[in-house]
Amino acid sequence: MSKSGPILIIEDDREDKEILEDIITELGVKNKLVWLENTTEAFNFLSTASESMFIIFCDINLPGKNGLELKMSIDASPTLRKKSIPFIFYSTSAHQEDVNMAYSKMTIQGFFQKGSNYEDMKKLIKLILDYWSACKHPNLL
Amino acid sequence: MSKFGPLLVIEDDADDKKIFEEVIRDLGYNNKVVWYDNTDDALSYLQTTSESIFVIFSDINLPGNNGLDMKKQIDSDPLLRKKSIPFVFFSTSAHQEDIDEAFLKMTVQGFFRKGRNIKSMKEDLSLILEYWKACRHPNIQ
Numbered sequence: 001m002s003k004s005g006p007i008l009i010i011e012d013d014r015e016d017k018e019i020l021e022d023i024i025t026e027l028g029v030k031n032k033l034v035w036l037e038n039t040t041e042a043f044n045f046l047s048t049a050s051e052s053m054f055i056i057f058c059d060i061n062l063p064g065k066n067g068l069e070l071k072m073s074i075d076a077s078p079t080l081r082k083k084s085i086p087f088i089f090y091s092t093s094a095h096q097e098d099v100n101m102a103y104s105k106m107t108i109q110g111f112f113q114k115g116s117n118y119e120d121m122k123k124l125i126k127l128i129l130d131y132w133s134a135c136k137h138p139n140l141l
Numbered sequence: 142m143s144k145f146g147p148l149l150v151i152e153d154d155a156d157d158k159k160i161f162e163e164v165i166r167d168l169g170y171n172n173k174v175v176w177y178d179n180t181d182d183a184l185s186y187l188q189t190t191s192e193s194i195f196v197i198f199s200d201i202n203l204p205g206n207n208g209l210d211m212k213k214q215i216d217s218d219p220l221l222r223k224k225s226i227p228f229v230f231f232s233t234s235a236h237q238e239d240i241d242e243a244f245l246k247m248t249v250q251g252f253f254r255k256g257r258n259i260k261s262m263k264e265d266l267s268l269i270l271e272y273w274k275a276c277r278h279p280n281i282q
Contacts, residue, residue: 084244094277103225103279107248111277124275131272134265136235136252138244 002052003133006032008085010042010058010067016092016114020057023122029129038063039070046080053085055132060091060098067091068098071106086132090114143193144274147173149226151183151199151208157233157255161198164263170270179204180211187221194226196273201232201239208232209239212247227273231255231265 007024011017017035024033031054036042039062046053058067065073071087074080086109089102094113102108110128115121148165152158155178162174172195177183180203187194199208206214212228215221227250230243235254243249251269256262 082245084248096280099277100279104223109250110272112275113277127268127272127275131251131268134253134268136240136254138241139237 003054003137004031005052005054006034007054008042008046008056009033009035010037010039010056010062010070011035012037012059012062016059019118019121020090020125023118023125024129026122027126027129039065039067039073042070043073046074046083046085047077053083055086055088055129057088057090060089060093068101068106071102071108075106084138086110086135088112088128090128143278144195145172146193146195147175149183149187149194149197150174150176151178151180151197151203151211152176153178153200153203157200160259160262161266164259164266165270168263168267168270180206180208180214184211184214187215187224187226188218194224196269197226197228198231198269199228201230201234201236209242209247212243212249216247225279227251227276229253229269231269 009017009020011020021033034045036045042058058070060067067089074087088109089111091111092114094111099111102111112124112128115124150158150161152161158176165172165174175186177186199211201208208230215228229251230249231253233255235252240252243252253265253269256265
């Protein structure tokens, strides 16, 4: 976790990814964005990346293993556990059973439902990025 | 965890607690503030209360078991683990070793250093409460 590190977006909907990218750029955030469409690639990227990520935004419904399964794999990996990157679910759907599972079966730093319009989304993304920028970070490596 | 539930504040400095409560009221939050000045009492409260706590704010340096010790006790209590209440360190000191321990040896939902004046404290508390208000919550009892 590093404030200046890349933001990882795990999202299979290209349009949703582009909206998120536009918002982050409009907010003046300079962090590099890394976009991956499925959890297998995301897990491999996280396991091998030498850069310290700022934050992970992950969808719930994804092809192959879903977002919840990815988070469990991260928690089970001592190397990734040690990187302690804030993990945020950012999903169109927010079924109560998924929310409950996200909080009780793993440890997450937030579960947000995508806003229904651009302005709501922008407000939410700003809030999430401000929160983690204000937060003190572990000193890794 | 409920947006309308009490805020649990573990803080041994009565002045800091008073300022905290004033800032919360100034920001327009009506949540009850439950205050303990040590972690043993706070833990007993968490284990027995039927109220759905919204967010836990804990200092690091506390008499007896410190804030880090208490978080470990919460994590190792299956019932409290299941309640998955957002746990935020809100501390005057922010030694890097404490921050590292908080993120690497346990899982926290944030580590904030108390602002030096009311204005910065207001900004931080507003950010923290808005973040958890926007977040989807589990409904596990």
